[in-house]
Amino acid sequence: MATLRKSLKTIEDYKSANPHYTELLDIMADILILREEYRNNMKDSIFHVDENLITQKMEGGLPLIDFMGKEYDLTRPKEYFNSLISIAEKRMPEAAQNIVDIIKSAQFDWEKIIRASFDRKIEESDAQGLAANHESEENIDLIDLFTEESLRPELESIAQKYGKIVEKSEWSEGYCPICGKEPKIGEIREEEDGKRYLFCHQCGFKWHFHRIKCPFCGNDEQHSLAYFEVEGEERYRVDVCNKCRRYIKTVELPKSSEEPNLDVEDIATLHLDMIAYDEGYN
Template structure:
């Protein structure tokens, strides 16, 4: 079983400050995400979604066969907590720029209007088109709308992942997708022992994979496995698979002397995603990714 570190606001703020001092080019994005991350960890303290219930025989089968435990739609959301967090995120968005401000205003109106926002939270997980319809009716960008809604429900999703992680065993490791919810990884991590871990793009659960193989197609041919990095940022590398043409962005924690907060590292290394795409590779989440 693997468990994720639980962060507090002080730790996140320290991580953001450390990155800001060495990555001044990311001042604007940190001006948005810094307060967002702090708001999320503060909200997580009081977030208590309904426990995810699984039939014992189904759970045993999934554990034995190495299947992911649930579909993303099975996550539960603490709607009151997510709603309060969304209000805070809307205020942050209002100060972040015209596009996000418009999305925040539209969501604020829906919060005042009542239960609609709960249906939008549900759509983050079951993808039934509510977010798209709301975006069209309010003339806001659906990707930005999805982003703010996901950021609001993320503490609930992470709480559910921590609950389910207590059931996991070694057979769930070395998968190409999250053993909790089956979602694609968004980031890799090399730990102090040189082991490679993947972080889920949805619930941020981390799991162990083989370092010497492509985690997506299991390719072990060294001639078609390579990576690139920058001398200016030796802690980052991008693993490339010539067989499936997918890439994985990895943070080598042995090369950093700062706090390692995975969601932060994801957003301040977007330039590496762009470089990988320019080389003809695709993120595991699909074209146009990553996000969140």
Template sequence: MGEMLSKSLETIEKYKNISPHYEELLEILEEILILREEYRRKLKENVFLVDETHIDKKMSGGLPLIDFTRNNLDLSQPRQYFFKLLEIAKKRSPDETEKILKDLDEGSLDYDNMVRDSFVRESEQQTPEEEERIFDLLGLFVEESLRPALEMVAEKYHDAIEKSEWTEGYCPVCSKEPKIAELREEEGFRYLYCNQCGFEWNYLRIKCPFCGNEDQQELAYFTIEGEEKYRVDVCNNCKRYIKTVDFRKTTEKANLDVEDIATLHLDILASEEGYE
């Protein structure tokens, strides 16, 4: 077992005790992380090829390394992983999973389309009638299915991106928007985290990642009593929010996949307050 994996599983165990309410979701994450490691090792070659000639220009122009709206991506390896992930769902909800497998088989659900749709910004999606779900297992599996291959890209280009002039609030690797951020070091630098590829990038502290608003009057945050480690940063210009974990006082490395699940109550709260 990789060192990273055993450390993550240890963190999950700890959080299961602190937040028994999230035990089932954390168990799902546990199973995912074990499969992720297995698939990471199995990956034959780079699924996503990056054109290395224009990285600096792309970065300073706000263009992420991978463009998921292109149609020529070979998703066969992520697809295999996706079907393996569905077995995690099958153990818990056999009937719903059977239905999903049937829809995939008959073509009313299509993996490649689900991947592409997941990269369309919510604001641009045309299905407002669709019910909003805080925790969407199928969506999570679609996202996860790309993760091992995307992590490879994120690791490979980490230094190049750090040296570049990336100043956007969305991910420089895959274009997804962050859901959670971390405050680190004594200075309290803020790092936004991409759940899709695991990349973290430095971003101004007093600025909304979603609309770029820097007006302090319109930026606020709320916390919950007894959970001072967490806060929800909100923007009253665009009505969006991002969860923030404060790791300034510890030398521990945050595991933001775990933190994201352990703070789902903050998503519910933010949504009740009218933030998206």
């Protein structure tokens, strides 16, 4: 895992290379610092894993954390969420005021949004609709980012504790074996003969996944799977599935390259998301 110092250095490099992303990268830098402070002050995660059921869950395609089926004390994550809002107030005051107005409205239910985000049956647009109906996309994106991040330190500790066990289970699903979330970005490691790994933004876990397969619908028909790159940015590619019309960004790592912080890489490649959307993928 990339260290905080290296991640912050990468952010500064990306800001110089692409000033358009400065605000969002500054927000990500603040999030990484706040996340580490949270982790340093944690004793135990609010989430618990029944170690006797790990093998059974992995074989059955069930993530370790059953967020939909259990009740958890979300007091600490909610406090963290409020701390994250202060980042926006510092970096983007105008947007922050709009966000504060949204979360203070009667329609905003943070816990309901959290739970909806773990239900793969609910479309992303429906989950976002729980936050607001007529607010700007920028506000919704920040709320989505902060809501997801609010559980990250707690789930990250579970991923770090049980990651090695999960890696040995030969998990083959396209969603995260720790928390069940779908990936947004992944990496291909040339040093491991081109093995592909998917990354979970919710808990920070990476897991091996088939190179020629859609993580969202399971399609492995090569003729309906493709990818595109942007000239001059061959380090990145966008893998697309023409069966379900979903996409995932991928970072290609040459031999002897340092492990990237995929949270940062995701922000630095938002233009690839826009291209994918324009091409009809989601």
